[in-house]
Each structure stands twice: as structure tokens, then as C-alpha cells.
Ligand code: HEM
């Protein structure tokens with residue numbers, strides 16, 4: 001079988017979705033863990049976001065995270081493009097639609113709405129890049145001095161960005177979409193890659209539910225606690 | 233269970249032929265016994281339509297005992313109707329109440345074009361089977377079945393997959409019109425047995441290629457197929473199909 005045949009087959013396309021999906025899941029662990037450093041201010045009054053700014057500086061300057069970032073972007077774009085292509089191809093297979101729909105009787109609404117949830121995430125991602133990633137990487141931003149080094153004041157940027165109620169609202173909505181995307185996606189990815197042993201599936205399902213609730217919750221708490229000055 | 237009779241309001245998809253656009257017609261049927269099967273209720277209506285000189289409703293059926301896979305009605309939004317693990321022919325009118333409205337549609341998928349009314353062309357499934365859903369053996373004396381040892385668990389799982397009657401309800405229920413539950417049942421049934429192992433890789437590659445060619449969608453693991461399957465084929469088979477396909481696709485040199 002040729003590579004092109006494999007990757008254009010319906011299982012091959014899903015294989016890409018599953019692999020890139022799991023890559024994104026791993027990235028979320030790192031991203032959530034790193035950003036949770038903003039909560040250091042709750043433990044140490046004199047932190048003022050230093051721990052977070054240092055961690056972000058490390059990620060932006062060290063070569064390993066920078067290399068991983070390239071892989072991450074490839075993964076994200078593959079996931080988005082393949083996801084949208086699959087969504088449209090699958091939608092086109094029915095022809096005339098039913099008068100009465102099977103709906104939630106046979107499957108969960110979010111498992112049927114992965115394309116929609118993903119699109120909400122995509123819109124959020126664009127906003128998120130414009131607000132944080134592009135200034136930090138390319139267009140430049142305010143700096144602070146920590147331990148004699150000039151580093152980007154991402155903590156400060158978060159504080160000002162999340163003053164706006166609509167931004168907080170959009171971030172929270174995105175976190176809810178992420179939760180539902182993962183509630184189906186986490187375990188679906190492992191099935192797509194061929195996992196079928198009940199012993200493992202039980203673990204994957206449990207982990208998936210915990211992950212889908214915890215990670216989006218940690219993310220959602222960031223804009224909320226900055227907006228209400230619980231952190232700062 | 234107590235016997236009762238009912239009057240029903242039916243909305244049935246009518247379509248003269250492949251080219252016709254099709255529409256819903258409404259029929260009132262009265263005095264339907266709760267002991268009748270769903271297809272018998274349609275038979276009663278058809279007898280009346282014939283007497284009135286109009287065209288009876290075309291629908292597929294053969295065994296009427298849940299084994300052939302011919303019957304195929306999408307009843308009130310669910311393939312094979314409200315009961316679980318049953319075919320349309322096994323559905324009985326005690327599932328309904330006096331005064332109910334019942335909407336009957338054909339399987340909807342571009343890969344299953346309507347031939348007439350509620351009858352759809354499921355020959356795409358035959359072509360998928362032809363592409364690899366078999367084992368090649370030289371003919372001759374029948375071999376003693378016990379000469380090849382098979383683990384009990386695998387034999388059971390294989391048998392459970394072999395229960396698939398090829399009705400196509402999985403396609404009808406799936407939001408992607410995917411035939412993965414059907415293909416996975418056929419692939420699993422043979423992949424689990426020693427007799428199926430020589431052609432294991434080519435089988436899964438060829439059957440999936442045919443599935444894609446026939447215009448079915450891809451699987452997103454929603455589980456709607458499993459929920460409607462009259463033979464309760466497990467969605468675990470789809471994960472097995474994925475594993476079979478990925479390992480064959482990444483290693484087969486053909
Ligand atoms: C951080 C962000 C994201 C994560 C962690 C993520 C994760 C996942 C996972 C694990 C799957 C399951 C793959 C499988 O079933 O094999 C998946 C599927 C999918 N994702 Fe995402 N995704 C993300 C963002 C997006 C975005 C931005 C889009 C689109 C615009 C998108 C669209 C889809 C679609 C259409 C599917 C396929 C549906 C399905 O398989 O049921 N995702 N995603």
C-alpha cells in the first residue's frame with residue numbers, strides 16, 4: 001500500500017486526527033501546568049507573577065520547547081484542516097436528511113458536534129494568538145527585569161487583557177467547548193488508534209473524563225481570577 | 233400482555249423510482265391488533281391500497297424472523313423502530329398506543345439509493361464483501377472442524393461478530409453514513425479465527441478501500457450504530473478494524 005493511499009483512506013484520515021489529537025492533549029498538560037504558575041501569587045505575596053514570567057521566558061528562549069513548538073503547530077494545522085475536511089466530507093454522505101432525527105437517543109450530542117466545538121476552539125485560538133502569542137513572538141511587548149534579565153511581562157499582559165469582561169466570557173466559553181471536545185475526543189482518539197482491550201479502555205475513559213473536566217477548569221480559572229483580582 | 237386494538241396515523245415516504253423526488257403520504261389505519269407485527273400492519277394497509285386501486289408501499293422483507301437482514305425501515309427516527317436489538321420484522325404493534333403518529337422513512341445514505349418507497353439498494357454491501365469478506369480454500373473433502381484449535385474466547389467473539397446480517401441500520405443511524413460497524417463485524421469475524429489469518433492484511437485493506445469507494449463516511453465513534461444494531465454488534469469491533477487497518481496499511485508492501 002502506498003503512503004498516499006493510507007493517509008487518504010477513511011481510517012488513515014482518522015489516524016491523523018487521533019495522533020494529532022493526542023499531541024494536542026499532551027500540549028495542554030504542559031500549557032496548563034506552566035500557566036498555573038500565575039497562581040504562585042496566592043502562595044507568595046512577593047511573587048507578582050515572577051514565577052510565571054520566568055517559566056514563560058524559559059519556554060520562549062530554550063531550544064527544546066522552540067523545536068517542540070514547530071511540531072505543535074504542524075499538529076494543530078493538520079488537526080484543524082483534516083478535522084474540517086472530514087466534517088464536510090461526512091456531512092455530504094447522507095443526501096436527503098431525515099424528517100425525524102435519531103438525535104440524543106443513540107449518541108451524545110457532543111460526540112456529534114466535534115466539528116462545531118472544534119470551530120469554536122479555532123475562533124478562540126485565533127483571538128488567543130493575536131492577544132498573546134504574536135506579541136510575544138513577533139511584534140514585541142513590555143518587559144520587566146527579573147534577576148537582572150529582561151523578560152516579557154506576559155503576566156502584566158494577562159492582567160490588562162482580562163480586565164475586559166467580554167474577553168473573559170470568550171475564554172470561558174472556549175474552555176467549555178474544549179471540555180466537551182475532549183469528553184468525546186480523548187477516548188475516541190484511543191479507539192481510532194485501535195485500542196480495544198476493556199482493561200485499558202476503562203482506564204482511558206476514566207482518565208478522559210477527569211482530564212476533560214480538570215484541564216478546562218484550570219484554564220478557565222485564569223481569566224476569571226485575573227479579572228476579579230484574586231491573582232495579581 | 234393484554235391485547236388491544238389501535239388507530240394510527242402513518243406518514244410514509246413514497247417515491248416512484250430512483251429519479252423521483254419523493255414525498256410523505258399520510259394514511260389512517262384502524263383496528264390494528266397489538267399482536268400484529270409492524271410489517272403485518274403495513275401488509276394490511278397495502279391490501280387496502282390495492283383494493284382502492286392505488287400503488288402499494290414497496291418495502292424489503294424476506295425471512296420475517298430477524299435473520300436475513302432484508303427489512304429496513306426507519307421508524308420514528310430510529311432504524312428498525314423503538315425496540316432494542318430487533319429488526320423491523322420483529323417489531324410488534326404493542327410497541328405503539330392508540331392514536332400514535334408513526335413516521336416511516338427509508339435508510340438515508342447516498343451509498344444506499346432509494347429504489348422505490350422504502351426499498352433501498354444495498355448492493356454496496358455485497359461489493360464490500362466481494363472485495364475480501366471471505367477465505368480462499370481449495371475444495372475437496374471437508375476437513376474435520378476440530379482439527380484446528382480455536383480459543384473459546386476468540387471463537388465466541390468471532391461468532392458474535394458473525395451475527396451481523398448486513399441490514400445497514402448502522403449506516404442509517406450514523407451521522408456520517410459510515411459503514412464501519414458492518415465492515416468491522418465482517419473483518420473481525422475472520423480476523424479472530426485461524427482460518428482468516430492468511431488473508432488478514434489484504435482483506436482489511438481491500439474491504440476498506442471498497443467501503444470508501446462506495447461513498448460511506450468515516451467513523452467518529454459516536455456509538456449510534458451500536459445502539460441500533462439488531463444483532464447488537466459491539467463498537468469494539470471498530471477499534472479492532474482500525475488496528476487491523478493501521479497495522480496492515482503501515483506494513484503491507486503490495
Ligand atoms: C487544543 C485543542 C484541541 C484538542 C486537544 C483536540 C483534541 C481532539 C481529539 C483527541 C480528537 C479525537 C480524535 C479521534 O477521534 O481519533 C479530536 C477530534 C476532532 N477535532 Fe479536535 N482538538 C482540538 C482542537 C480542534 C480544533 C481547533 C478543531 C477544528 C477546527 C478540531 C476539530 C476536530 C474534529 C472535526 C475532530 C473529529 C471528530 C471525531 O473524530 O469525532 N479540534 N480532537
Ligand code: SF4
Pocket residue numbers: 395396397398399400401402403413414417457460461462463464465
Ligand atoms: S452491524 Fe448490525 S446494523 Fe450494521 S449491518 Fe450488521 S446487523 Fe445491521
Ligand code: FES
Pocket residue numbers: 292293294295296297298299300301302303319320321322
Ligand atoms: S425480514 Fe429477514 S430480518 Fe427482517
